[in-house]
Amino acid sequence: MDFPKDLKYTKEHEWVRVEGKTVVVGITDYAQDSLGDVVYVELPQEGASVTKHEPFGVVESVKAVSDLYSPVSGSVTEVNDAIIDSPEAINEDPYGDAWMIKVEIAGASELDDLLTADEYQKFIEEEK
């Protein structure tokens, strides 16, 4: 399983890539693997506000519905509509093609409690 070092992670299995004042958000390799075949995804509209630790969308596998929890608070600047038509991309390329939303954050303090790749990996090993 792959956890790129340049990303930050949450205990709710989202990843964050920091690009200046904007962050890109998706779900981790571990999350897509646990879900199984993803067949549906629901994302917020551009301009919507998201709140740290609150649901911003939903992914569904054949069997189950799971909330997506926002790793940061801020305003959604871009939504990856392509994965709504091809949710299988979430299984195939969770850190690339299947990014979910871009969020403009108020300040760098939003990122303070995010996990490093090593911390996240340790966390999921303990969770198993």
Place this chain on the structure above:
Amino acid sequence: MVPFAGWEMPVQYSGVIEEHKAVRSACGLFDVSHMGEIEVSGDSAIDFVQFIMTNDIERIADGQCQYTPLCRADGGVVDDTIVYRFNIDRYLFVVNASNKDKVFGWMLEVQAKEKFPDVTIEDLSASYAQIAIQGPKSIDAMRPLLDIDPDDIRHFHFHIGLLAGEIEAIVSRTGYTGEDGFEVYLDPKDAPALWKVLTDSGMPHGIRPAGLGARDTLRLEMGYPLYGHELADDITPIEAGLGKYVRFSKDFLGKEVLERQSKEGTSKALVGLRMCDAGIPRQGYEVQSGGKTIGQVASGTMSPSLEVGVATAFVKPEFKAAGTSVEVVIRGRAAKAEVARLPFYRK
């Protein structure tokens, strides 16, 4: 693996969609050893069996099996089961794992109350493992292993014989997927060996192990009921659309209620729903018509064959006609759906 009714169950091996498609196009191998097996035998066994089942065991011969609901006097379903008729004095009921103890206790109660002293009821669940091989190529995988031509086992018939020359088994031409296939009952100690020989023999035919996830999507595409969804203690077979498995020409527990319902109608009816809008219906979601509640989803999934959200739902009977437009409430949003004929999937 997930725990279910005291068993560790494989939900998926390679992935639900891949396993599902393998069963529709080639064949899949299921370990369904969790299913319960209850044997009813003795001199008046046929009278007892006829009394507890809504279908009519006299319509089949020895060596055949039959699907039937089992009902209480109030018409509520205790379980749905396949009954294997060995002979007029011996029957095997294959029941749902989560209902096994309930069904066994209920049978003993009915036996005592209705006075069938000559009947013996035994829970043989620990003596049987069950492996199902399902899909159009199942017969090719079975042919080299079975001691007779598998074509000689017709639909809903069974054969007691040897597999791979040494594994004693009951082999029936039955299944829960809508595909051709076989269900094999055998001593649990032989189950790993049978799994292996079936895997080897099915290899050239594209066999794959398949889990409970695919079992559920396959049965739902066919509109087959699953206890806890389309059937329950407070749902009758008439409400669940299983009228053809209820035979009023004989006496049985629940007959009065079911006969009345079948003449006068019911307050709810089971229908199929196919989503028109995006979204996946799930058990418990509300079904509406013009903003008013008319029912509830019983089972729902994304159909791997049709690539659209499908569901079964109990609705008010005036909405049961195929083509009726309804809405399914998905996370507060009313998503358009249409009443569809079952099965959803046709070859």
